[in-house]
Amino acid sequence: MMKKGKMASKGIAIGNVRTMEHKEITVEDKQCDDVGASLKKLNEALEKSTQDLEKIRDNAEQSMGSEHAEIFDAHIQMVNDPEMKGQVEAMIEGEKLCADNAYNKVANQFIDIFSNMEDEYFKERAADIKDIRTRVLTYLQGKTPNDPSLIDKDTIIVAHDLTPSDTASLNLEYVKGFITEVGGLTSHTAIMARALGIPAIVGAQGALEDVNDGDTLALDAIDHNVYVNPDDATLEKMQDKLSAYKTYLETLNKFKDKETLTKDGVKVPLFANLGSPKELQGVTENGAEGIGLFRTEFLFMESDSQPDEATQIEAYKEVFETVQPVIVRTLDIGGDKNIPYIKQPKEDNPFLGKRAIRLCFDEIELFKTQLRALLIAAKDQKNVRIMLPMVAVVSEVRRAKSIVEEVQKELDAENITYQKNIDIGIMIEIPSAALNAKALAEEVDFFSIGSNDLIQYLFAADRMNEHVSYLYEPYDPTLLRLMHTALEAAHEAGIDIGVCGEIAGQLDLALVLAGMGMDELSMSPSSILEIRKTLSKLNSKALQTLTKDVLNAKEASEVKTIIKQFKDDNL
């Protein structure tokens, strides 16, 4: 699979393949006369499953905290559920069904019950039962589950796709690389791999067919090569490359505590994007000069019910007290992100529907609680700014600002101290906002361009849809000119503007954005040091010329050629 897919996170990894395939287990509708033997099998399988799950729970607790581990406690309870076990035993004894057959039938009944419930949250429990069913049936059929959470040596995960719960169950200490068959540079796996600094290739179609569990695999996510069971010479070459890369990372480390400056001393602050306080370590380790996008969805998605004010304040404070400045984005759910306790109507086009600020206007209490928590958490912080996502028109900004004022009045009335001078800004991620930037700039204190969505809305191309991936093109000059329009409007109005989408962390485009005069670039922490090092070798005048040339280009390929020429000439 040498050149399949896209490199989503840089680096080199060598390890054993572990596939994560959600295979359906086949169960034959058979009878077993030896009831005693079947019952014994059942008890053993339940016991082994419980032991596995206890290990997984402990791993999850260690690597991600007790909240993530709770789900596995529930799984343990389900495995040992007296009602379910009783029904299985009754089938084994009464109808003389084989243990796997009986277990499968009972589990399926429960899966049906939950799948047919109206409540989305309960519906999802069907997935939990499917999870434990797979594990128990595997043991009942005398096999051992293929369990990536229990790996204990250097491993490269190969999967069709990884869901957040898949990654939650991984023991990251031993995961050295990822390969997935689907997904683009902004997929969950890609973003997570960059946040953790683990090399990854995504969208490698048919990857699962090219490997078997236990194969040795060398993943080169620098020059885009994947070697399955390489010969000794290749393996040695890759090991050398891996150690050379580690040395390179150490040289980058020298830039950790430095300010980002061009060769002629122009500042280009490089900020980090943050998905949850757990990622703060990566932010400080990579020397971020601030946080340009603090996503707050984690608080809402990791819990069964709306997090209360105190919980939110605590989480926000943890971030505000570690790094400054911080731009915190208010809740952006809807689209592909839903939370169980907010009922969302089924929409034909969720990305064009009620998401982000649109949803917050409808869930006003939820929005106000978040604003309250932010204002209180920032009470001693001068450098916290609030950013509103998915603004399309001026009236939305005015409405949001009046809600902020309302919250402030309530806090005044309750004599609660909060931050009175807080900047309010907006994401520029809908083309209409970029085109109307001049009017919007009069209403707010700053802009930040969310390129991931801006590209998707500008070219009408779903960023997760591989069939239109040719349109999801960050090098397109139309996009760059649109961003330039927003920048000119911002600077004319005297407010600052940054970029917080994935493109800010792509070296080539970061150079263009620096040359354009962006006031900060916010990216995955793992991209910061390399861009800082590169900018230190370049003159600001040269970068400006690069941007000017790029803005005059007609298409993406031309932009790529111009940037390549620039790098050849200047680096």
Place this chain on the structure above:
Amino acid sequence: MKKKTIVITDEAGLHARPASKISKKASEYPGDIKLIFEGKEIDLKSILAVMSLAVPQNGEVTLTVDGGDEDKTMQGLLDAFGEQGIDIKED
């Protein structure tokens, strides 16, 4: 046998995470513990049975305890509802 009827006033009803904690708590007691909702009687020690009831807001459920220290068990269970943030109203 001890018997008590309560109303789940919590906005989300008896939802999954607290249900699992309450079921776990029930497993700690030796007695036979049942939960009755709309005529369906289930074993409170079974998380799957509890969840499959899907008790909504204002659902009226009856708890019964048979065996063991019944008073202690009943109080322990009622406390567990409280600890899980499930608002209840005792009849």
